Amino acid sequence: MSTWKNIKKSSIGWIKGYAQKVGGITNSTDSGHFTPQNSSYWIFVGVFFLCIAANRFFYNNPQNTKDLGKLTRQIKKPMTEESREDLIYQRLNELLHDLENFEQMDRLKPFLPLRPEILDSVPSTVPLFREHYVLSSSYGNRHHPIHRVTRKHFGVDLAAEKDTPIYCTAAGRVAHIENDPNGHGLHVIISHAYGFSTLYGHMESVAVELGEALDAHDFIGTVGSTGISTGTHLHYEVIKDGNRINPAPSFNMKYEVYSNLKID
Template sequence: MTKVKYYYDPDTLSYRKIEPKKSRKFRNVLLFTVASVLSGLLGMLVLLNTNLLNTPRELALNREVKNYELQFELLNKKMRQMEEVLANIEERDNNIYRVYFEANPIPEEQRRAGFGGVNRYRSLEGFNNSEMIIGTTRRMEIIQKQMVIQSRSLDEIAKLATEKEKLLAAIPAIQPVNNEEMTRMASGYGWRSDPFTKARKMHWGMDFTAPRGTPVYASGDGEVSRADNRASGYGKHVRIEHGYGYMTLYAHLSRYNVKVGQQVKRGDLIGFVGSTGRSEAPHLHYEVWKDGSRINPINFYYGSLTAEEFENMLRYANQENQSLD
């Protein structure tokens, strides 16, 4: 109830009621209304930022959002672990596998390249957690790209490994006549005295003396390209194409144990020592060709000789004696 105020009037010698002015009354009403509105807005803001006015559905949605945020954190943690594993694989890929197989390493820029051009994440913008969602999505796509690049690299390494295995099997790597059955290494690669003309001429292979009928073995995997006596001076001879530019020739045989087009493995029996063609005595004349040129066979016995045996062979091969063909 509004208090009533009075004042003393000396003219009438009585108390008179104070009547408030209309402007002041209006101002008071206005101040009260403004204060009420501000108080209401402040109270509403406080209530909106608490769970007091949220419906059960809104509370459930809030919990779901919190759960999604937690899942995103766990996903980012797993992606960090994946990045560490990928980095380790990439390091071994570049510094071990690709080095061993003589392949160029994959540039870091290619592995880490992002996605340029149009905005790929426009549909993810405008949400409360857009920055987190876009960052996680971009990170996941980069990891996917890295995995694709690494998968292709490993496919290439597997192919190179297969080719390397074939190459190692194809390279002439053993002595074509066993030491137990060989009399001696008669003549090596280089300038030698011709047994018929006595002139000094280039000897393009190595001569292994052995009894007639001694087995002759393929020095590497390949395909028999010739097994005939139509080449001048070689008599009955076998030629094996090993691939990768390698070819071996086995001359002055007494007979063959293979035919043209036959696939042979290193160590397979291909013929027998003889003295056919331009030959002074039973022996095997052995040549190694690379890319169409004859090279010294002494460099291709790592698969069958001990260090001591190889040293002895090297000493005899370097002697400028008389060849047998």
């Protein structure tokens, strides 16, 4: 610090002496105003340029024009196809998390053709081959065929022959397997992404194990008539965030998205 003080003292002394010499050779004798004819003016100018020189010496000119040019080019860098797809995927994730039922799927329709593979994680197909079933009971209030009372049916019944193959409607993990003689009989519950779960009831046989990871359309068992049932059929439910919702609007979802994709 003492060295710097000595440099500063000698520099200012030199500037003051030079300023007085400059002021002495001017034609004006006006020393009462801050003008070029006043030695104080030149002292100020000298100190100003001394500060600029010291700033450049100690801080190495941080505002480098080359660095600013690089920053400008980075800001103007166009969005890549990969980053655009990431934004679409994030938007779909947000919409699927907020989804309450399949009637709200219209919000996703503009984005699904751009990332259709996300439907592999969402119940979006029929659990039986189309030619293998008939819709025998829909979602909603109905007169129960055994209890003889009107109550809400929280799934759909797909009438099919015994041992008809059943396929999971989205990728997920087997969360529950049970044989309940007073309810859904032999049934499986599979958990999926975005708060979805699916239930497959009245099965004849189960081909999966508890905790097993599944891909979309994996074989999980066969149609039966176990539990409270009047005939061979599959009782199918979709649960979203703990609420059982109508699964019927999801049956053609994946088919419609992929069939509308442009083929190059």
